[in-house]
Amino acid sequence: MLSRTRTPRALVLLTVLAVGTLGLTAPVEAQPAPAHTERTVAAKKAKDPRRTRGLFVDRLMPAAKQGGVYRTRIGTKSQAFWVIPEAYPTGQVRSKVRAYTKRALAAKKTPVITVYGIPGRDCGSHSSGNPITTAAQYRKWIAQISLALRKQRAIVILEPDALPLFSSPVTTCATKPAGWQAMLRYASKTLTRSGAWVYLDAGHSNWTPYDTRAAALKSAGIAYARGFSTNVSNFRSTTAEKKYAAVLLKGLSRLKVRGKHYVIDTSRNGAKPSADGNDVINPRWARVGKAPRLVFRGAFDGTLWVKHPGESDGPVNDGPSSGRWCDRLADRLLSRVDSGRC
Template identity: 55%
Template sequence: MASSRSRCVALLVAAGLALTGLPTQATADAPAVAERDPRRTQGLFVDPLMPAAQQGPAYADIAKRAQALWLSNEYYPRDQVADVVRAYTSRAAQAGKTPMLVVYAIPDRDCGLHSSGGLPGGDAYKDWVAQVAAGIRGSKPLVVVEPDAIGFYGHDECANGRQRLKLLRAAVRRLDNAGAWVYLDAAHSGWTPYADRARLLRRAGVGLGRGISTNVANYRRLAKEKTYAEALLRELRRDGVTGLRYVVDTSRNGARKPVDGDVTNPTWARLGKAPRLRFDGRFDGTLWVKHPGESDGPVNGGPSSGQWCDLLADRLLGRADPGPGC
């Protein structure tokens, strides 16, 4: 899976926006205050500096949809990330919308695959997350924490198993305390086996946040992801972790049937249901976490992970004659 690594987006955001003070977080256990939470009514932020918006009107169908700002240490080091986040969330506040972010910097990230990287150790990760938390404080964002980190847990190619759960727990706690709705990523319904995934989520601190995210940068249909998420939340409830909710990434899951094993810039993928907060029972809504049009890696005509590619965007839009390349 690939992160969004658009350096120009964050730099333009950071350079072009003044910082503004925002209200502090409401008390989570006060029902009357919770009902006034702006995230319930104001809609998701559509950032005109996201990658698709830089490609001109040909990709307006992607650019007009709310998408998350991905935060990785390779592009936003410790001494910059707080300012980048403040600029982005301030821009969302000026628009009267809810910002979405992704934290994607855990040590041994992506376990040697196309988006491998992350911070060099636990102390560096905690410090970096603390800077992200400083940047979001007061802005009431949605934050997806570490796509695929739980899915990869226990794989031989990942070296930091026990530390990974502790770092995830620390990140969820820190970001929740800063006022974010934190969704700890739970992989997806096709990532099997997952008999112990609810237990791993509990150990990783899912109960300290809002809930879970599923299908980030993947292609599973919404109905299957909702069934998967509901099953995880039921199991967590049996273990005493209650009140959780979930979101599903629908940025690329519009194809009628995904092809198992073909998950890196697949030629058959299509845009999915538009991002929207729905608050239907435990289902908080659909998000576009992955940026449609950005590569998963150098497979099926794509460039390096996180790079924009016209060809990939054209395929997702279902164009009969996609462009020749990136």
């Protein structure tokens, strides 16, 4: 919810060798890849432009269009392009996404996209109103996004909050769709095939309990994705999120899912959260966090601004409806005098 989103290893075919006159066969051990093949794979990874070209700063993002201090302090930072079916239905989403990625590639930067359209998202709270209501509709929508992302070398945050909401053992979600794992698997696999780096959203460190979340990630297709995202639209510290990510990585490793990476949303984690952790709808204490930056340190790929600072989480704490820009909210995040305007 807005309030608070690798390809499998190829199978190695084992040849068999006839032994004796009994007609028995025994597998021959797979030989290691030649050194030149390993070097070729490593070279391809090193040449991926996402490792060097920086994140796209889109001048069409809300803060940039506001001008003034909002542009200079928020709008000059890379922020994700949110792809939602209300704004970009199946018949239009391909052209809209490609228009964004073309702007990014023209600037020689990496496009960052948030896909937020799974049926039942947000459990009917502040981001309800999704026109996609069935798995078949969702697959068609995702397929069009995938076509738009071919050869664009994008970063994709996949379905913020969906997995932790739908897999929670304690939180009831009245709008949880049947087969949600299969929908996320399809999206993860299909978008990855387009060449995107897909990060399946895993909630945040204060979203407890999460002892079964690694298993939920596996069921939802993390094997196809580059990894997972944390803290999307939330306020937990980067340190806390790294510890949380380490727990998930260890859990995935126990499930034989290894080599995954993660990113952290730092758009609004520049202040210590409230003690109970429940004040997460336009909280007055929140501040912008460190600027987005990819670093590629071990499993940690870096930080992103997924949530747009200054956009409302919902009609709470003087905010307008979810997704709308509000000067007052941006002022709070920037430690400025409240303008009183929304």
